[in-house]
Amino acid sequence: MRRIEVSITILVFFLSLALPGAVRGGDWQTFTNQNDISEIVYAGGQIWGATTGGAFSYNATSGVISSLTNIQGLRGLDLNALEVDSLGNIWFAPTDGYLNKFDTSGVFLDSYLFEERLGPTRRSLVLFDLQSDGDRLWVAHDLGLSLFLIEHNGGEIKETAQFLGNLEASEDVLCLEVTDSVIWAGTAVGVAFADKYGLNIQNPGSWRSYQESDPEGLTSFQINSILEFHQDIYLGTGAGVFRFDINAQDTSWEGFGLGSSEVIDLSSVNEVLTALTDQGIYEYASGVWQAFSMDSLPRQDLSSIAFGAEGRRWVSMGGEGLAYYDAYWHLITLPGPLDNNIKDVKIAPDGKAWFVCGGRGLSILSDGEWENYTEDNSPLVGTGARDLDFDLQANAWLASWGKGLFKITPDWEWSHFDATNAPFGWTSAPSFVALSQVKVDEVGNVWSLNYNPGNGNSVLILTPDSTWVVYNKFQDPVSSNWFLDLCFDGDTVYFGGLEGFEILDYKGTLEDKSDDDWTLYTENDGLLAVRVNCIAKDLDGIIWLGTSGGLNYYDPFWEYIGSVSLPGELGLTVNNILVDGLS
Structure with missing residues (x-):
């Protein structure tokens, strides 16, 4: 038996990708979506923002945007808040416990756990x-x-x-x-x-x-914001504003209006109290709350308000970026991918980087510029984009969890395949076609894994001459209806899913299934767990299997399954395996 020597390198990627041609000299860049903003603060002529994809500064005069991520030293990218102290430091509060300290030029100073x-x-x-x-x-x-x-x-x-x-x-x-x-x-x-x-x-x-x-007069106990204003304390709550008179002998709360709204943030400028709510922006003047112009701002997504030079109003939006008011609202979208839930990344034949953003759609990075595609500006249907590959003619194939398969030509012509025009099967409801994976083999066949299809068509192949070849759980020797990943080695195809590790040898006759050989491996054959989440082939032809119970490998020469121990702090589940150019 051959001895498998394993060297494991663990890289922690914060949604980052080193791009050929875009990043040289061994440098790294981190690309995140920074339009889901938790809080903004105005300081030193700039708007600083804490987002679910790191932090940013926006120069209110020049419009220059600078990003702070792990590359600049930020510990934790999912930020809930920020603050500028009296010493000129900027502090960021992430969800992972590390308090981050930067100076006003964006230079990392320290972090505290x-x-x-x-x-x-x-x-x-x-x-x-x-x-x-x-x-x-x-x-x-x-x-x-x-x-x-x-x-x-x-x-x-x-x-x-x-x-x-x-x-x-x-x-x-x-x-x-x-x-x-x-x-x-x-x-x-x-x-x-x-x-x-x-x-x-x-x-x-x-x-x-x-x-x-x-309660002492308080009737809403979801406290979203607290503000001292004119020596009184104001609460922004899930049902309106409440006021507490610090100097009064009666230490009770009084309702202060906007009771039908959730008040998200309170602020003040030029002696005017301002409330950011789920119904819009309100200002308290002459004893009443008055609605402020909203124009095209999405009311339901407002997250924070700040005031800049000369009292200019700035608001942040969860998922929609930044805006300021100057006679009307000016919307600012921060550059980056559509979402931080990035399912797949591929480099296209023309060198552009394609990002599959599972919650939103498709993002493409070219020469430092981002192009983002959703249902609103493309034929893309649904928000379940999951996996991507390119064929020999540079066509992009996009698998969707719910809407089937999309083909995008280099001329930007779109085709859509689902259960109405292809042999795909519905998963849980009519028209819901869930694809867990799409991959193109070395001769240009497009392989799709149809997850739990009602008709049993779990593996579908579209050949270069537009012929569909289908493997059906109920009619063919294929064992599973729940495949998650696959990889190729000539005429041999390796599959992983909920029921183990499966091998297909179609012997060079893809459209003739009579000579196919299928082999299934489970825990009884050495798998650490029956669920195989991911598969990859290294340069020596060894097949690596990421399972819910650890890391396995398969040696095709000896038809042997072995395992590799991982550091205990990583946990057992392996969700993705990448093979570099040396392995």
Whole structure:
């Protein structure tokens, strides 16, 4: 038996791709969608944004956009908030616990991990909000809130409060506000405050809370935003605005309008209180809330509001980018792929990079410029784009989870194949054709894996002369109706799916199935798990199998299945395997 020597290199990709011709000299670039914006802040003539794909700065004068990702040092790309402190630092709060510190020119300075320690177990916290307070920073997270000392020992966590009055222990703190002497914390079940200079914010008795059991006039307990305005405290909640008079003897809340709206963010400029809601933007003037012009802004996607030079209004939108108001709303789409849920990446014969964005559509990068295609501007139907390959004539073939197969010619002519004009089968409902994979073999046959089709046509091949060859679970020796991946080695095709690892040798006669050989391997034959998620062939002809129980390999010469141990911290499930030019 041949000895298989394995060298495993683990690369962590933050949705990144090194592109030939676009990135040279061993440099890396990270491409993300930054139009799903959580929060924006205006500072130093720029709009800074925290997004689900990293951070950005937009120069309000020149229009220049700069991106901050892992390449620039950012720890964690899924950001919930940002804050500019009095020392000129910019802080970013990601979902993976690393508080990031940058300077105003976008240079990475440091990162600090927030985690919960339970004996030997450690869990990174989800950071939700940040509030600057001189040389201190208050950090809201899913364990409560922490006081962070910016300058002390290069930056350190002083204390963490998990019990905020009578609120539930370790409740997610979603938003913060700092006044001269008080720290306010908003959650999904109420709000609490404490003396920020108190001896021990970890003591529940240091906090006064308002929740359903003790509302004091508060009737909506989903707290999205807190703002001090004219020495009063205002809450933006799931049902309107509430006001708290700090100096009044009556320590109760009063409704302050917009009760039929969810208030997402509160801000103020030029002595005007502004509310960003799911119904639009409102400003409080002359004792009433007045709707502000919305033009074409998508009301349901508003996420944050900020005010720039001369009081210019800026808003961010979840998924739709950025906008500012100057006589009318100007929309700004940040460059990048349609979505951060990137299912597949391929380099086309002309050198362009194609990104399959599972939630939105198709993105193409060429010479630094992005072209994005969805249902709105192309024949692409549905949002289930999943896999992509190119044939020998440079046609693109796109597999969809729900809408079948698309063909795109170099002249941008589109064809669509589903159960109405091809032998595909419905998966769960009429017209729902789920394809898990599409691949083109070395002679130009287009192979599609039809996942759980009602008619049993689980493997379909479109030959270069436009003939369909079909393998049916109920009529052919093929064992599975749930294939997930495949790869080729001449006339031999390797399949992986929910029922194991399967091999087809069609002996050079694809359209004559009478001489086909099918072989099925399961856990009884050495697979670490019966579910095979992915398959790849290396340069020595070894077939690598990523399963839900670890990494296997298959040696075609000896017809032998072996396994490779992975580092324990990676977990058992292998979802993708890539083979480089040396392996």
